[in-house]
Amino acid sequence: MTKEAKLSIVKIGAASFAILLVLFWISIFLYEMRNGIDMIFVVVTLVPLIAIIAALFMFVKKHSDSVKSGMPLKDERTLMLEGRAGHYTFIATLWLLVGFMWYETFVRDFIEFPEILGRHVVIIVLMFMAVAYGLLRVYFGRK
């Protein structure tokens, strides 16, 4: 497969992902808006959504520039960096989840801390994974 064909797949993939993400946000927005508009929900979810779409755009642009300048789309090094960033993020996420479990099982029994819902944990985990992966990818790339 040529580099240009691979780049087209990346573009289609990124666009599909962005559309899915927006549709997903709209469906959750409509679901949550049954009891009236909650501005906190809108702000808290819209900012990361815009950030993810901006990051996707930058990702596609970077790859497009690489292909235009004759570089490969992905080499051994970038694959290794992505795997490494994913590896550390995965391990950190497992420890974050253990932390939530510990909070819910032990800490709340001793201290009057607020209860966390399952969906709050999922949202925090998703945000943590996205931010940690991005930061680690940049860190390993610079190192």
Place this chain on the structure above:
Amino acid sequence: MKKKEGMGFVAIGLGVSILVVVGLVFYLANAGNIDIGETVMMIFVAALVIGATIIVLKKMGNIKKGLPSTDELAQKNNWKAAGYSYFATIWIAVAMLWIDGPIGDMFGIEELTVVHVVAAVVLLSGMVYIGSWFYFDRRGE
């Protein structure tokens, strides 16, 4: 990594596996009636423990032969497996949101608690990690 240090890690891994098995045995002995959800969870935990034990024993075999417990290829496979598990974890978390939201409402599933989410994400992503680790280890690229 020195041989003694490597054996230390292996011993910790085996110790954790034995503790989990002992915990499971105690749970089963005192559990009374176990429903389908608990049975599925037990199967996942057992599969994870077996997978982790095989990985640890393999590393122990390498150390005994005088080889490093983790060479460059194993390290690369480890990163690859964890990289795939990372993406799987994202989709598992997204599925949890769906189950807790529209799908849960449609099928009358009760609201997910922290324990449900942690158990599902840890067990499923752990299964993906163990599965992809064995796949890449067998393929040996």
